[in-house]
Amino acid sequence: MVDAVSLDPWGSQFFEVVSDNIDVFRGLPPTLHEALLREYVQTASHRGMRASVLDALVDPWCGEEGQAAFYRQLRHRSADEGYIRHLKTHYGDLRQPVRLVWGTQDTWIPAERGRELAVTIPEARLTLIEEAGHLVQEDAPGELTAALISAING
Numbered sequence: 001m002v003d004a005v006s007l008d009p010w011g012s013q014f015f016e017v018v019s020d021n022i023d024v025f026r027g028l029p030p031t032l033h034e035a036l037l038r039e040y041v042q043t044a045s046h047r048g049m050r051a052s053v054l055d056a057l058v059d060p061w062c063g064e065e066g067q068a069a070f071y072r073q074l075r076h077r078s079a080d081e082g083y084i085r086h087l088k089t090h091y092g093d094l095r096q097p098v099r100l101v102w103g104t105q106d107t108w109i110p111a112e113r114g115r116e117l118a119v120t121i122p123e124a125r126l127t128l129i130e131e132a133g134h135l136v137q138e139d140a141p142g143e144l145t146a147a148l149i150s151a152i153n154g
Contacts, residue, residue: 103132
């Protein structure tokens with residue numbers, strides 16, 4: 001599990017503001033929505049991301065359908081916080097090894113959540129990746145690959 005949404009509270013301050021004012025954000029003109037979305041998505045990376053990666057992450061959420069879908073999924077996720085609480089009650093039942101990987105500079109889901117999860121799952125091992133944000137795969141692809149290979153090889 002890499003920087004997984006797995007414990008509450010979760011979500012960034014932006015996520016909370018949007019959830020509390022969903023109708024205002026749904027009504028943004030498309031150019032403002034895209035600009036805001038680009039700024040938000042960039043915060044998932046601690047080291048910064050290539051323009052092509054940012055485009056790939058933002059483009060599906062632009063245009064009339066994409067914009068509506070973005071706010072719909074935000075609204076759905078904020079309304080369904082009980083789902084995470086329900087999952088949490090079952091983490092202690094896991095009986096297989098679990099590898100957790102977290103960026104130490106994750107501003108979306110802080111590394112503390114990874115530490116909490118590692119304590120909650122009986123056979124969990126946590127690997128913290130320095131100088132990586134929420135998008136560990138972009139900030140530290142080599143370190144993430146090494147952690148995954150280590151997990152596979154036991």
